[in-house]
Amino acid sequence: MKTHTIPMLAIATMLSMVSSAFAFGAAPAPPSNVVAVDAPDDAGEAIILSWALSPNDIFGTLESDTQATDPDLVVSVYYIERRTDSAAGNGSISEEDQGWQQISESAAGEVTTTDRKVQRGWSYSYRVCAVDIQKETSSWAATEEPVRPIMQPFNMSKAWLAIFMLMFGGLIAYFINVARSGKKLWVRPIAGLAAIDEAVGRATEMGRPVLFVTGIQDINEIQTLAGLTVLSRVAKTAAEYGAQIEVPTCRSLVMAAARETVESAYLAAGRPDSYQPDRIHYLTDEQFAFVAGVTGYMVREEPAACIYMGGFYAESLILAETGNHIGAIQVAGTAMPSQLPFFVAACDYTLIGEEFFAASAYLSDDPLQIGSLKGQDYGKFISVLILVIGICFATFASMSGSDENVWGASKNFIKDNMLGSAGLLPTGSGDTDIEGDDS
Amino acid sequence: MAHAYTPGLKVTSRMTYKVIRMLPIKGEVNVKVGDTVEADKIVAATYMPGDVYPLNMANLLAVPPKDVASLMLHKEGEKIEEGEPLAQTAGIFGKFKKIYKSPYSGTVETISDVTGQVILRGPDIPVEVRAYISGKVIDVAPEVGCTVENDAAFIQGIFGIGGETFGNIKIAVDTADQTLTAADLSEDMRGCVVVGGARMTVEAIEAARKFGVAAIVSGGMDDQDLRDFLGYDLGVAITGSEKKGITVVVTEGFGDISMASRTFELFKAFEGHEASVNGATQIRAGVMRPEIIIPLDAGSTDAEPEHSGGFLELGKPLRIIRDPYFGMIGTVKALPSDPHVLGSGSKARVLEVELNTGEAVIVPRANVELIEV
C-alpha cells in the first residue's frame, strides 16, 4: 500500500509545487549560464569557467532568502566535468578524456573556477552540476561551445608595470649616457661624505688612527655592504694621507670582506706597502661585548676620526657618545630610522637612510653609478608624484561622495590600473578591450 | 723729464758681446783665459746629484722604523745596483727571512729611524755647459764657469720659443715683407738658422722642424699659429725650456708684420755666417729677450758707435707698437709736452708721428719704440 501511496504523494507534491520555480524532485536545481573562457594574459595554460548559482544555493541570490529553500536541497558542492573535444598538433586525446571526466569540485557559493590542467590549443567542453547535502545531483548544465586556451603574447594586466619599468630603465640609461658623455651631473653634496677627507686629514695631522665600524650586522645585510663601499673610500684616503685605519668587526665574514676592501683600496692608492691586515680584526659576535671592545679601544687610543657605516641598534649612542667625548670627528651612516637621531646629535655628520646607499655612487664618481643614481632619483620622484596625485583624486572623490564622477574614475584608474593589475585601460570598457587584446 | 725714454730692441752690426757661462753647481771648468773656443765646445762640466727615490722600508719590511737601520744590508753612503738585496728582516730563528731588493741603482743616502724611510740617490746626472758663441775666453771663475767674448753682430727679437742653438744663416725669402711659408723651406736647410720676412705660418715651422732646421726667425706670427705649434695657449711670456726641437724667434710682434728692414738687411749681409740663437724670453722684472748673435772675425769692420740710447727726439725713426697703428713705421714729428686726451679718454703724454705714408698721427709715448735704420 505504502508503495503505492508514495508515487501518489509525489505527484500531489509535484502538483502543489507546480507553480514554483524550484526543484521538481528531490534533486537541487542545476546551475545555469555556464560559460568557459580562455584565461586572459597567460600562456594558454588555463580556462576560466563560470556559472550562475543554483537557486538552491543559499549563498546565492536574494530570492533564496525570501523563498525558503528546502533544507534537503541546499547545495553543498558543484561538480565540474570536462570533455576534451579536439587536440592540437601531434597530441592525441586519451580514451578517458574523450568522455566527461570530473576535474574538480567547487564549494557552494562559488561561481567560478580555473582549470589549469589544459593543453594549449586543445578544445574543451565543460559541464557543472549542483549537489545537495543528500548527495543528490542536479541535471548538468553545459557550456554551449567548446573553448580553446590560447597564449597571449603580452600579459596586459602588468602593462603599467612594463611602462614604469621602461620609464625608469630609460631614465637610468639616459642619465648614464649623459654622465658618460662627460657632462657633470649634479648630485646634491652630502656634507657627511665630503667630510671623510677632512676626518682622515685630522687623524693624519694628529698622528692618530681612523676608526671604522661597519655595524653589527652580517655580510648578507645590504647596510653592511654599503658600509664596506664607504670603507673602501676611507681606506683609500687613509692610504693617500698615510693615516692608520682600524676596523674592528662584529662578524668574522665581515672581517674577511673588510680586509679585502682595504687591501684593494691601498693598492689603488699606490701604497700597498702601507697596508696592515692586523688592524682589521674580529672582536666578537655578541652585541654588547663588541661595543665594550670598541669603546675600550676608543678611550685608550683616542682615534681622531670615527666613522660608523652600517646597521646599528642600541649601541649607536654608546659608540657616538664615546667618540664625541674623545673629541673625534665622527661621521655616521645608517638606514635604521630609530638610531638616526642619536647619530645626528652625537656625530659631526650623519648620512640619513637613502643618502647612505647613494654614498657609493657619490663617492665613486663613476658615470655608471652616478647615472643610475640620478635615474633612480627621477623614478622615485615620479612614484611620489603619482602618489600625491592619487591622494588628491581620492580626497576629491570622497568629498564629492561618489565614485561615479571624474575624480572617482581617476582614482580608480590609478588604483586599479596603474598600481593594480586591471590592465592598461579602465575596466568600464575593459572586457572588450581585454578580448580585443586576446585576439 | 726732458725726454721720454722708450727702450727699443738692440740691433747692431758690430758690438763686443760677452757671455757668462755658468754651471748651476760647482764643477770643473775645461778652459783657461785666452783660449779660443767654438760655439759647441764644452767649457764646463759637472755632475748634478741624481734623482731621489724614497722607500718606506719600515712598511716594506713590516718592522718598526727604529729597527730599519739594523736590518739594512747597505749602510749610508754605499752604492747599490738594481735588484741587489737592500735590506733583510731577522726572521724567526734565522729562518723565514724577508729580503727586499733595491728597485733602483744608486747610493743609500739616508736611513731614518723616525719614519723608517730610506732614501736612495740615483746616479749623478752629467751637466755640460757649452761656449754658446765662438770667441775668446776672457775670464774664468774657478769651478763655476767662464766668460766668452767676441765681436759680433747682435739682433734682439721680441719673443721666442726654445733654448740655445746655433747654425749658419740662411735667408729663405726675397723681401722683408714676404710671408714665410712651408714652400720656402727645403731639405738643405738642415742645421741652419732660417730667416723669413713677415709672418711665418705654423706649416712653415712644422716643415722647418721636419727638415732639422736649428732655428727659424721671422718678423711676426699669428697667435693661432703659435697655439697650434705649442699645443696650448701660452699664458705668460716665460719661455726657453720648450723641447720642440727647434728654436723660434719673432723679431717684431704678433700678427702679419714685416721684419724691420735694418734687421733683414743685417741678416742678408751675414748670410752663410754662423749664428748662435737663444729663444728664451722672460718678460718680467729682469727682462730677457731672444737673441741672435753672429760672431765676427776680429777687426773686419769698426765697432758701430753706441747709439745714443732711447731718447725721443724730433726726426727719430720709430715704430708704433699698439693698435690702431700697430706695426707702422714713422718719424717723430712733434713732442707736445702737455698731456693729451686719447680716444680712450685717458690723459697721457703723446707725440706726433709722421708715418711713412706721409700721414701724421698722435700716439701715446708709451706706445712707440725707437728703431735704428
Added chain:
Amino acid sequence: MTIDLENINVILATDCGSTTTKAILIEKVDGTYRQTYRGEAPTTVEKPFANVTIGVTNSVTEVGELASRQLTNEDGTIKQPAKDGDGCDLYISTSSAGGGLQMMVAGVIAEMTAASAKRAALGAGAIVMDVISSNDKRRPHEQIQRIRELRPDMILISGGTDGGTTEKVVQLAELIAPAKPQPRFGSEYEMPIIYAGNKDASDEVQKSLEEDWIDLAVVENLRPKLEQENLGPARDKIHDVFLEHVMAHAPGYNMLMDWTDADIMPTPGAVGDILQTIAKKDGINVVGVDIGGATTDVFSVFDETFNRTVSANLGMSYSISNVCAEATMPNVLRWVHFDMDERQLRNRVKNKMIRPTTIPQSLESLIFEQAVAREALRLAYKQHKEFATTLKGVQQQRTVGDTFSQQSSGNTIVDNMKLNLLVASGGVLSHAPSMNQTAMMLVDAFEPEGCTNLAKDSIFMMPHLGVLSAVHPEAASQVFERDCLIYLGTCIAAKGAGRIGKPCFTWSLTGDVTASGTSNFGDLDLIAMGPEQTGTITCEPAKGFDLGAGNGKKVTHEVRGGTVGLIIDGRGRPLGLPTDRQECQQTISQWVENMKLYEEMEQAVCTA
C-alpha cells in the same frame, strides 16, 4: 726703537716697487696728518745701478723739490730730524722689488696645516710658489723634483698639531734636505727654513735638516690644535728672516735698512696691515684688491679675520694672455658691447704681453682691456673665496635640528652681503679715464650684495700707510680717511634671480638727496650723489630677493655718495649675462648707457 709720537710732524715714506719707487710726504697740518706731496723715480735694483737707495734718493728728491723742503743730505741719505723747514722726523719704507719675497711652504694635509702655513706666508706678504703636502697627490720623488726646480727665498714647514704626527712632519723635512733647493741669490746664500709645526717633532726635524746650507729657525706651532690657528709667531719670523736674509742680499738694502726708523716691510704685507687697522677701527668688513701687470692681490677682512691671496698669473700686462686663456675669450667678450674680430684680438693680447708698457689709445681697446680686467678680478676673487675659509678638520657640535641642514666646515668666510667697503687699486682700476668705469669694473667683477661702499686708493698709498700704522697708527688712519681713499659711491644690489623686467626692489632715498623708484630685474641705474652727500635708503625687495635683511624683507642702509654716485643694481646675484651674443651686447649697451661709462670720453675726444 722708541719714537716720541707727539713730536712727529713730518713723515716720509717710500715704497720700492719692482719698476718704480714711490715716495710720499705726510705733514701735520692744523693738528691733523695729511699727505701733501708725492714723487716717483725708477727703481734701481738691477744693473747698471744695482743699489735700491739711488731710486729712493731720486724719488725723495722729487718730493723735496715739490715741497720746497730739503729731504736728503749731500750724500743722498735722508735728512733727519726735521729742522728749519728741512728734513723729516720719521722715515719708513716697504719693498716688493726684485719679485718680492718668494716662499715655498709645506704642511701635512693640504687643507689643514699646509693651508695655515700658506695663510701665514701670504699674510706676511710673500708670494707662495708651491705648497708641498703629504696629500697633494704627488709621489715623493715628484715633490723632490719640484722643490729642486723652485728657487725659493725661504721655506716654511708646518705640520702636525702639538702632540700630533711626528712621522709625517719629519718626512717633509727629509724631502727638503736631499732636494737642496737653489736660492736665487747664489750658492753662498744660506736657505732660511722656518719650522712651525708639531713641537714634539722639532728635534727630529732639526736633526734631518742639519746641513751647512740651511739656516733653521724653530717657532711656535702655527696650528697647535686643529681648532686653533696661531699665525703670529710664524708671520713675525718670516718678516725677520725677510729682513735678515732676503733684503740683506738685495742690492742696497743694507743701506736702506739703516736709514729707516721702522723695519722694511714687504709691500703686500703693509697693505694687509692698513686694511686690518681700518677694519678693526671702524668695525667693518673690507675687501681690497690690487691688480698689477703680472699678479692680482686680494685682501679681505671679515669679522676681523684677515686673508690675502696672490693670483700669480692674473694681471693686465705680463699676464694678460693668461687671463684670456683662463677666462676664455667668450667670457671676456661678453663684457664688450660691440663686435670684435677674435683673431685680431688674440694677436693684440699677445702683443700687449710682449710689450707690457703700452697703453690703450682707442676707446675700443680701452673697453677690451676693461673687459679683461673684469675677468681677471673675477677669477682672482674666486680664488680668494676658495682660500679664505674657516678652519678645516674641526669637530662640529650638532643638535637633532641639524638633521637636514648639516653644513661642512671649511666654508668661505667671504660674504658679499656682509661686505661694507671695497677698495680698488692698481693701474687699470685707478687710472681708468672715468671713475664710473672703475666702479663698474668693481661691481661686475666682485658682485657686491646689499649695501657696499666703493672706493679707490688715490695714488697707491696703502703700503706706506701700512708701515706707518705699525709706528704711528693715529697718523696712518687720519691720512687713510682723508687722502688715501677716494670714495666712488655706494652700490645697492639685491641677491636673487628673477625674470627680466619684473620688479626686483623698490627704494626710497632721503637725506642730502631725495629720490625713490623701483628697480626691475636686469636694471642698472645711477643716482647722482656727491662725495660729501650722505643719505638713508630704504629698500623693499620683492619675493626671492635679499638686500641684507632676508628674503623679501624691508631693509634700511646708510649710504654715502662719491665721485660716481649711488648705483642701484637690480641685476640680481649671482650676476648672469645672456648667453646669446646679440642679446648680451644689447644688455651691456643698456648698462653702459645707464652708468654713463663711456659718454664723457666721447665728448672729451670730440672737444679735444
